[in-house]
Amino acid sequence: MRSLRIGFLLGMRQIQRASLWTNILIVFVMALTFLNLIAVSGVLVGLITGAERAVRAESLGDIIITERDDQNNILETESIIRQIKTYPEIETYAVRYIGAGRLEANYKERRDLSGERDIAQVTVTGIDPIQEDTMSHLSDNMLEGEYLDPNEEGYILIGYYYLQEASDKFGDIFDSLSNIKPGVTVRMTVGDISKEFIVKGIVQSKVDEVSLNTYITEKEFRRLFGRIDRNADRITIRVADNVSEDSVKATLIESGLGQYAKIQTFEEGKPKFITDIKNTMNLLGTFIGSIGIIVASITIFIIIFINALSRRSQIGILKGIGIERKAIEIAYVLQAAFYALAGSACGALLTYGFLLGYFERNPIKFPFSDGILVAPPDETFLRFLVLFAVTLIAGFLPAWMIVRQNTLNSILGRK
Amino acid sequence: MSIINATNIHRRFGEGELEAHILKGIDFSAEAGEFVAIMGKSGAGKSTLMYQLSVLDDPSEGEIIIDNVDVLKLSEHERTRFRLNTLGYIFQNYALVPDLTAEENVFLPLLMRGRDWKEAKEIARAMIDEVGLNDKYTNLPAELSGGEQQRVSVARAMAGKPKILFADEPTANLDSVHSAQIIDLITEFNKKLNQTIVMVTHEREYAMGCDRIIHMEDGVIIDIEKLR
Ligand SMILES: Nc1ncnc2c1ncn2[C@@H]1O[C@H](COP(=O)(O)OP(=O)(O)O)[C@@H](O)[C@H]1O
Ligand SMILES: [Mg+2]
Numbered sequence: 275m276r277s278l279r280i281g282f283l284l285g286m287r288q289i290q291r292a293s294l295w296t297n298i299l300i301v302f303v304m305a306l307t308f309l310n311l312i313a314v315s316g317v318l319v320g321l322i323t324g325a326e327r328a329v330r331a332e333s334l335g336d337i338i339i340t341e342r343d344d345q346n347n348i349l350e351t352e353s354i355i356r357q358i359k360t361y362p363e364i365e366t367y368a369v370r371y372i373g374a375g376r377l378e379a380n381y382k383e384r385r386d387l388s389g390e391r392d393i394a395q396v397t398v399t400g401i402d403p404i405q406e407d408t409m410s411h412l413s414d415n416m417l418e419g420e421y422l423d424p425n426e427e428g429y430i431l432i433g434y435y436y437l438q439e440a441s442d443k444f445g446d447i448f449d450s451l452s453n454i455k456p457g458v459t460v461r462m463t464v465g466d467i468s469k470e471f472i473v474k475g476i477v478q479s480k481v482d483e484v485s486l487n488t489y490i491t492e493k494e495f496r497r498l499f500g501r502i503d504r505n506a507d508r509i510t511i512r513v514a515d516n517v518s519e520d521s522v523k524a525t526l527i528e529s530g531l532g533q534y535a536k537i538q539t540f541e542e543g544k545p546k547f548i549t550d551i552k553n554t555m556n557l558l559g560t561f562i563g564s565i566g567i568i569v570a571s572i573t574i575f576i577i578i579f580i581n582a583l584s585r586r587s588q589i590g591i592l593k594g595i596g597i598e599r600k601a602i603e604i605a606y607v608l609q610a611a612f613y614a615l616a617g618s619a620c621g622a623l624l625t626y627g628f629l630l631g632y633f634e635r636n637p638i639k640f641p642f643s644d645g646i647l648v649a650p651p652d653e654t655f656l657r658f659l660v661l662f663a664v665t666l667i668a669g670f671l672p673a674w675m676i677v678r679q680n681t682l683n684s685i686l687g688r689k
Numbered sequence: 690m691s692i693i694n695a696t697n698i699h700r701r702f703g704e705g706e707l708e709a710h711i712l713k714g715i716d717f718s719a720e721a722g723e724f725v726a727i728m729g730k731s732g733a734g735k736s737t738l739m740y741q742l743s744v745l746d747d748p749s750e751g752e753i754i755i756d757n758v759d760v761l762k763l764s765e766h767e768r769t770r771f772r773l774n775t776l777g778y779i780f781q782n783y784a785l786v787p788d789l790t791a792e793e794n795v796f797l798p799l800l801m802r803g804r805d806w807k808e809a810k811e812i813a814r815a816m817i818d819e820v821g822l823n824d825k826y827t828n829l830p831a832e833l834s835g836g837e838q839q840r841v842s843v844a845r846a847m848a849g850k851p852k853i854l855f856a857d858e859p860t861a862n863l864d865s866v867h868s869a870q871i872i873d874l875i876t877e878f879n880k881k882l883n884q885t886i887v888m889v890t891h892e893r894e895y896a897m898g899c900d901r902i903i904h905m906e907d908g909v910i911i912d913i914e915k916l917r
Contacts (some may be wrong), residue, residue: 276800276801276803279800279806280797280800280801283789283793283797283800284788284789287788287789287793288788290788291787291788291829587784588786588787588788591780591784591786592786592797593769594745594772594778594784595773595797595798595845595846596769596770596771596772596773596774596776596798596801597773597801598766598769598801599769601801681745682740682746685745685780685784
């Protein structure tokens with residue numbers, strides 16, 4: 275207790291007497307360390323969180339209804355939709371029919387019938403254009419051309435990744451078609467049935483489920499795929515603000531819809547790799563941050579070491595007149611604590627006062643995601659605690675090394 | 690029983706060929722309330738003897754009993770406690786803590802002794818008043834002259850009313866006017882508090898107020914002069 279008071283007095287006065295610029299510099303280094311620790315993993319995780327958000331907004335929604343594992347489609351689709359419409363907690367929904375087809379382009383111009391045909395195996399999604407747009411705002415993703423009109427027939431939207439130019443850019447990962455632009459005629463073949471469509475528009479999004487897709491109206495889908503029972507493959511639901519998707523899911527299950535289909539929240543239904551990558555990024559960020567911690571602890575060690583070494587004779591005198599070692603050590607540990615606290619406070623202020631909002635407004639544009647900064651306060655606090663503890667040790671060690679030296683030698687400046 | 694009782698003190702530095710035998714079997718004792726001066730040429734071993742007596746160094750040989758405590762048997766922590774509670778120090782180079790103000794320098798040992806903040810501050814200010822620096826409580830050492838710094842250092846040594854005060858050439862860096870002030874202060878405290886004082890000095894003039902002068906040469910005591 276006595277030692278604490280004296281340590282406090284000594285430590286505080288040393289900080290006070292240190293030059294302002296020295297203090298600013300040290301706090302700056304600590305703030306950078308804090309940012310390194312929080313922001314690096316925050317951006318890495320935010321990259322994935324940005325992608326996750328987009329998938330939720332443009333594709334999967336908050337609740338996903340799919341076929342039961344023992345079925346091919348969602349049973350009783352129409353009565354499910356009738357039910358869904360009655361829930362005020364559900365803001366909107368979209369019904370999708372999903373199938374696979376063979377899309378062929380440039381077949382009319384082909385002269386050499388034995389030459390290679392321009393074909394791509396594609397995903398086909400049948401939608402109600404208006405209903406779909408309320409849910410996923412698909413019409414916002416038009417790269418070229420126009421969105422589907424529910425009153426027209428024979429039109430198709432093609433995802434950007436099926437275009438030759440995309441595969442030129444990203445490498446030839448998917449089948450692609452050349453010379454696709456609005457107005458061009460393509461032929462869709464499903465089993466024995468073929469139908470011609472005019473390309474109405476090209477859709478592009480950072481969400482693969484949109485860019486790697488083709489869209490036609492549900493009426494034409496049902497005809498093409500022979501789905502007379504009107505049972506869909508996926509119903510995605512957007513819940514109203516301030517409504518928990520878990521509770522909506524529970525209500526849906528309670529009302530017996532579970533017997534017709536599988537009902538999952540976004541968290542349950544999202545692809546598992548998203549979680550995996552997120553964890554990997556977090557680990558990577560932590561690793562990079564740890565290097566920052568090591569650098570910071572060495573910095574603090576050197577600062578306190580020089581600080582204590584230059585006060586060696588003073589330390590000797592203090593011990594000589596009867597001040598306990600503990601008190602002197604506390605003085606230096608407190609200095610380290612002060613720098614860690616001040617630096618972290620600056621870093622936290624910057625993170626929560628500025629960076630989070632900034633990246634929310636100006637996401638980092640990556641090809642596959644609009645990255646934001648993710649810094650959950652509890653995790654930030656945990657990392658701060660680690661930084662703080664490491665700093666205390668880095669401050670204590672040099673103080674201990676110098677304070678334990680022989681008192682008289684310290685006073686006299688002897689070796 | 691004397692308050693300081695040191696017998697057969699030897700201090701050697703180094704080993705083998707390089708060994709230097711600095712104190713060669715010194716017997717020293719001081720009575721409670723006695724003011725003892727140690728004189729001798731530079732290099733005679735006065736400071737070295739001081740460090741042994743004031744529990745800052747360990748003799749190579751010998752026994753030291755202070756205030757009935759066999760100080761050489763104490764642990765490091767106990768010695769620190771002992772120095773805090775029983776001994777006071779005035780060093781040649783003032784040895785103030787540069788980061789602390791005059792009054793903080795004085796009340797630091799009082800805090801260590803467990804006084805509360807307010808009380809320690811009051812005592813410190815009273816002591817600073819006594820050494821004549823009542824307008825310099827919050828000056829940093831760097832803002833004080835040498836003489837003033839040494840007076841703060843006297844105040845620090847006396848604030849805890851230690852039984853024994855050790856002063857190693859307290860006036861060596863001061864001009865004659867300030868030197869006389871410091872010696873007067875020390876003498877005054879000796880009378881007032883009946884403190885035991887051991888002081889090393891070069892100037893015979895400053896030793897004249899003492900009870901006894903011990904003359905040293907080359908690590909041995911060559912003469913003891915009794916003044917009163
Ligand atoms: N740590 C040490 N190692 C070697 N020699 C020392 C050491 N300390 C003091 N001495 C030597 O002891 C002698 C006496 O020193 P000191 O006690 O300081 O003399 P004084 O105070 O009488 O001038 C000097 O010759 C000095 O060089
Ligand atoms: Mg000397």
